[in-house]
Amino acid sequence: MKLHAKDVLGMEQLDCEEINLILDTAKDMKKVVVSNMKRINYLQGKTVITLFYENSTRTRVSFELAAKYMGAQAVNVTASGSSVAKGETLIDTGRTLDVMGTDIIIIRHGMSGAPHLLAKHTKASVINAGDGMHEHPTQALLDMYTMREKLGDIRGLKVAIIGDIAHSRVARSNIIGLTKMGAKVHLFAPHTLLPIGVEKMGCTICPTIEDAVRDADVVMGLRVQLERMKKALFPSTDEYSRFFGLNPENVKGAKKDALWMHPGPVNRGVEMTSMLIDGEQSVIDTQVTNGVAVRMALMYLLTGREEQ
Amino acid sequence: MSILIKNGTVVTKDRTQKLDILIDNGKIEKLAEHLTDSADEIIDAAGLMVLPGLVDAHCHLRDPGQEYKEDIKSGTMSAARGGFTSVACMPNTKPVMDNKAIVSYVMDKAKREGVVNVYPIGAITKGQEGVELSEMGLMKEAGIVAVSDDGRPVMNASVMKKAIIYANYFGLRVISHCEDIELADGGSMNEGETATRLGLRGIPTAAEDVMVAREIILSEYTGIPVHIAHVSTKTSVENIRQAKRRGVKLTAETCPHYFTLTETACEDYDTNTKMNPPLRTESDVEAIKEGLRDGTLDIIATDHAPHHWDEKNVEFDSAPNGIVGFETAFPLAYTYLVETGIISLNQLVEKMSAAPAQMLGIPKGDITCGMDADLILVDIEHDYVIDTSSFLSKSKNSPFGGIKVKGRVLRTLVSGKTAYEEKE
Numbered sequence: 001m002k003l004h005a006k007d008v009l010g011m012e013q014l015d016c017e018e019i020n021l022i023l024d025t026a027k028d029m030k031k032v033v034v035s036n037m038k039r040i041n042y043l044q045g046k047t048v049i050t051l052f053y054e055n056s057t058r059t060r061v062s063f064e065l066a067a068k069y070m071g072a073q074a075v076n077v078t079a080s081g082s083s084v085a086k087g088e089t090l091i092d093t094g095r096t097l098d099v100m101g102t103d104i105i106i107i108r109h110g111m112s113g114a115p116h117l118l119a120k121h122t123k124a125s126v127i128n129a130g131d132g133m134h135e136h137p138t139q140a141l142l143d144m145y146t147m148r149e150k151l152g153d154i155r156g157l158k159v160a161i162i163g164d165i166a167h168s169r170v171a172r173s174n175i176i177g178l179t180k181m182g183a184k185v186h187l188f189a190p191h192t193l194l195p196i197g198v199e200k201m202g203c204t205i206c207p208t209i210e211d212a213v214r215d216a217d218v219v220m221g222l223r224v225q226l227e228r229m230k231k232a233l234f235p236s237t238d239e240y241s242r243f244f245g246l247n248p249e250n251v252k253g254a255k256k257d258a259l260w261m262h263p264g265p266v267n268r269g270v271e272m273t274s275m276l277i278d279g280e281q282s283v284i285d286t287q288v289t290n291g292v293a294v295r296m297a298l299m300y301l302l303t304g305r306e307e308q
Numbered sequence: 309m310s311i312l313i314k315n316g317t318v319v320t321k322d323r324t325q326k327l328d329i330l331i332d333n334g335k336i337e338k339l340a341e342h343l344t345d346s347a348d349e350i351i352d353a354a355g356l357m358v359l360p361g362l363v364d365a366h367c368h369l370r371d372p373g374q375e376y377k378e379d380i381k382s383g384t385m386s387a388a389r390g391g392f393t394s395v396a397c398m399p400n401t402k403p404v405m406d407n408k409a410i411v412s413y414v415m416d417k418a419k420r421e422g423v424v425n426v427y428p429i430g431a432i433t434k435g436q437e438g439v440e441l442s443e444m445g446l447m448k449e450a451g452i453v454a455v456s457d458d459g460r461p462v463m464n465a466s467v468m469k470k471a472i473i474y475a476n477y478f479g480l481r482v483i484s485h486c487e488d489i490e491l492a493d494g495g496s497m498n499e500g501e502t503a504t505r506l507g508l509r510g511i512p513t514a515a516e517d518v519m520v521a522r523e524i525i526l527s528e529y530t531g532i533p534v535h536i537a538h539v540s541t542k543t544s545v546e547n548i549r550q551a552k553r554r555g556v557k558l559t560a561e562t563c564p565h566y567f568t569l570t571e572t573a574c575e576d577y578d579t580n581t582k583m584n585p586p587l588r589t590e591s592d593v594e595a596i597k598e599g600l601r602d603g604t605l606d607i608i609a610t611d612h613a614p615h616h617w618d619e620k621n622v623e624f625d626s627a628p629n630g631i632v633g634f635e636t637a638f639p640l641a642y643t644y645l646v647e648t649g650i651i652s653l654n655q656l657v658e659k660m661s662a663a664p665a666q667m668l669g670i671p672k673g674d675i676t677c678g679m680d681a682d683l684i685l686v687d688i689e690h691d692y693v694i695d696t697s698s699f700l701s702k703s704k705n706s707p708f709g710g711i712k713v714k715g716r717v718l719r720t721l722v723s724g725k726t727a728y729e730e731k732e
Contacts, residue, residue: 012505089622111623112507113577132625134507169507196510197501231493 003301007119007126010135011177019181023145025297026290032069033292042300043070046103050129051093053079053109058264058288059129059138063106066295072103090114091121098122103303107131125302127295133167138298139263140173142291143220144181146283149290150259151217155182160212160254162246163222163271165189165198166233170263171222175201188212190244192233193224209246214253220261221246221272237270247273259283309348310337311724316353316685320360320675321658329358331681334723339677351719353685359657360675361393361424361682361722362638365561365664366458366483366537366609368630369395369426372413373402378614378702380414383634384422386612386701388727390634391717393682394425394665394672395612398458399436406431406442411450423727424720425682427453427670432471432482438462441474448478453668456483458537459584461519463489469526476532481559481667483535486519486544487585496625498571498586506574508624511586513541520544524551524558533557535667538611540566540585542595549604559667560599561607564640565631565707567596573707579620579627580707583613601650606663608656610637614703632701636694636708638686642715653688681724687716700728 001021005013014022032040048067050060060076067074077097088096090109097105102124107115112132119126130136148154159178165171165187175198178185185203187194188211199205206212213219224240234240241247251258260272260282268274276282311331318327318339328343329336338345369383378386387395397414399405405414411428418426430447434440436457444455455475462468462484472482492515497503499510520536524547527534539545539562548560565583570590573581581587599605613630620627641660645651651659665673672682696709720728 089618091621109623111625113625114623116577117623132507133509172505172507195504196499197504200501201505 002304007115008137008298008302009115009119009126009128011137011140011173011180012135014137016180019141019144019177022141022294022297022301023148025301026145026293029296029300030290030293032296033289038069039071040069041071043067043072043303046072046303047101048072048074048104048106048299049077049097049102050074050106051077051097052129054130056108058291059108062288062291063129063295066292066299069292070296070300072299090118094118094122098124104299127298127302130169132169133172134169135173136169137173138291138295139170140177141298142287142294143174143261144177145290145294146261146287147218147259150283154178157183157217158186158215159183159218159220160186160188160216161220161222162188162209162212163244164193164224164228165222166193166195167225167228168222174220175203179203186212186216190234193228209244209250210253213251216254216258218259218261219246219251219254223263223265224267224271226267237267241270245271245273246276248275251276257281261287264288309724311349311351312343312345312347313351313353313358313683314343316356316358318358318675319653319657321654321662324654329675329683331721331724334681334725336675336677336679336681339675351685355689356718357653357686357688358675359391359684359686360661360673361684361720362391362660363664363668363670363672364392364395364610364612364634365607365667367395367397367612367634368400368614369397370614371401371417372410376702377616380417380426381421382700382702383614384418384424384426385728386632386634386699387424388720388722389700389717390636391638391684391686391720392424392634393684393720393722393727394427394670396427396429396453396668398429398456399431400459404431404436406434406436408443408446408450411447411452415451424722427451427668429454429456429483431455432457432462433467436460438464438467441471444475444480445478448480452480453670454481454483454535456485456537458483458485461485461487461489465522465526469530472526472530472532472534479669481533481535483537484519484523485537486516486523488515488518491515491518496582497574498588500571500589502571502574506577508574513543513588513592516541516585517543517547521547524548524556527558528556533559536560538563538566538585538609539596539599539605540588540592542592545595545599545604549599549602552604559606560604561609562596562600562605563609563611564633564637567593567600568640568644569707577624578707579622579624580631580705582624582627582629583611583631584629597645597650600645600659606659607667608637608641608659609664610634614701615705616703617705620705630705632699632703632706634701635699636706638717639694639713639715640708642688643713647714681721683721684717685719687718688714690714690716692716
């Protein structure tokens with residue numbers, strides 16, 4: 001078994017077999033992440049570049065550590081300190097990195113579809129670490145890994161996703177991935193932050209938070225960008241938290257052992273209260289740990305494509 | 309120099325008839341069955357349609373200022389290949405065509421280097437900024453045939469009202485680019501399921517519809533005709549239809565991409581499907597076709613918008629709006645509207661020649677004695693595949709490569725001179 005394509009650009013492209021392969025492989029990788037000797041040589045002699053056009057801490061570090069734990073050379077490129085700032089196009093930057101003998105380019109970009117454009121012009125595998133409002137496949141994979149680890153089979157789970165769906169690539173990748181794997185996805189968002197036609201992706205839009213979380217196995221909060229206020233999408237963080245934020249009261253209808261998830265970074269008290277974030281059912285830290293394992297698995301599978 | 313076109317089928321907006329045409333001194337001299345006059349050249353048009361040269365009410369020649377995309381020479385050569393003998397070019401040049409100096413530059417260069425007639429359209433407002441009126445009278449003297457801030461809307465309704473009234477004094481029609489930029493909100497494709505899936509910011513149909521509604525109201529209020537550019541939505545078609553029924557003197561155009569493609573063409577982030585207004589949905593496409601059929605939409609224009617490959621070979625959000633259209637407009641319209649029985653070839657000639665000529669107030673769009681011999685010979689029998697690399701335009705940004713069409717323009721005459729001839 002191996003991955004079909006050179007690149008991992010979105011959950012859209014992965015079939016259930018591939019998703020299971022990645023999650024199964026990540027299980028072995030997690031043993032490395034939590035061990036005292038965080039070193040395997042699966043990526044020895046390989047070069048991984050993170051090319052980040054947007055700020056990020058956890059995703060970039062997660063990829064970098066994942067590469068280093070497997071013995072790869074890992075190089076970070078950020079938009080502000082590079083030729084990008086001098087006006088070089090994405091394709092030219094990508095091509096330049098590619099011909100230095102790079103095996104994997106991990107890209108985060110503010111514009112949807114940027115990784116797809118890059119992938120068409122590089123020999124290296126491209127992993128999408130978040131493109132605009134489009135996809136963030138490794139986040140969905142680590143979320144699914146966490147669900148599988150804690151709850152068993154993903155099939156049949158009810159997952160509620162609450163918050164700014166419109167601008168969220170995490171929501172899109174999770175909707176696509178989870179529905180593919182047989183979970184039911186229920187959404188709730190302020191209506192100004194609900195993208196038109198999202199129900200056609202196979203999820204259900206709920207009229208209230210309570211409806212969305214009823215009998216849910218997983219409740220996932222999404223980060224709300226505070227600058228959305230300037231675009232008149234919601235009036236204030238107070239109002240957001242009062243009507244659209246998750247708190248112990250409005251998640252009562254969820255299953256008794258439901259998981260609270262969040263892709264981070266969290267605005268405490270806005271989209272989710274600290275009672276939930278720091279509570280026993282929160283798996284937000286576990287998500288982060290699993291992120292390293294899932295990314296190791298992905299890079300391992302991508303670099304092993306030709307040898308297999 | 310005289311030319312005799314024999315054995316062709318002459319198609320105008322109101323007749324289809326086997327007629328021979330004698331051209332002398334650039335004018336149509338005689339028009340009759342079986343002419344036997346001698347001529348310097350005799351063209352055998354047996355099996356071909358002879359149409360009045362097409363008139364494009366909406367194109368971008370990029371000259372002055374962006375000659376790397378297109379210039380007057382390449383743009384008019386491209387137009388000639390597409391069967392256009394007259395083109396009206398939009399003022400979003402660099403600098404903006406908002407004064408007589410730029411208009412004169414375009415007129416002079418078109419006279420020297422252009423192979424078809426070029427009619428400049430002046431800006432409505434200085435710098436297309438939507439604030440102060442441009443010197444429409446002085447530009448009219450220099451040669452403009454209409455005014456438009458195309459590419460940008462005049463957001464201030466009061467400025468638009470005054471522009472309509474002021475332009476009318478000079479016999480200039482206002483061509484409105486209908487887009488509420490606040491509603492469009494930086495979107496890069498049609499709002500809806502596809503945009504949501506692709507993670508691209510959507511432009512709602514309402515961004516177009518509220519402005520079309522505003523122009524209808526201003527046209528009705530002033531009693532002055534306004535021309536609506538590039539209609540793309542079902543609601544706008546319906547609003548224009550209702551307005552015309554109650555006697556508002558509107559004219560409206562659409563473009564071939566709005567009756568041939570939908571938003572799903574944007575899948576895979578193909579920047580050659582990015583234009584403004586954006587490609588819409590199947591029901592909008594159906595409404596556009598119905599609007600063309602019942603006469604709600606008077607004109608088919610190209611919105612020929614050349615862009616360099618380097619500008620289009622980028623992220624979807626970064627790519628500029630627009631596609632080239634001269635060399636695909638007629639075959640697409642013929643294939644998708646006439647072949648399918650939605651309109652007749654006569655109606656197509658009306659929408660691509662007579663009606664735009666009338667809207668712009670230029671003496672074109674028909675085949676009668678005494679008119680300039682602006683004629684095209686068209687083969688409607690054989691299909692062919694659109695090859696973007698063969699375009700005479702400097703830019704090849706078209707989503708129509710590889711599509712099989714009918715309606716090939718074989719020869720284009722402008723005042724009796726050959727502006728384009730298909731060579732096998």
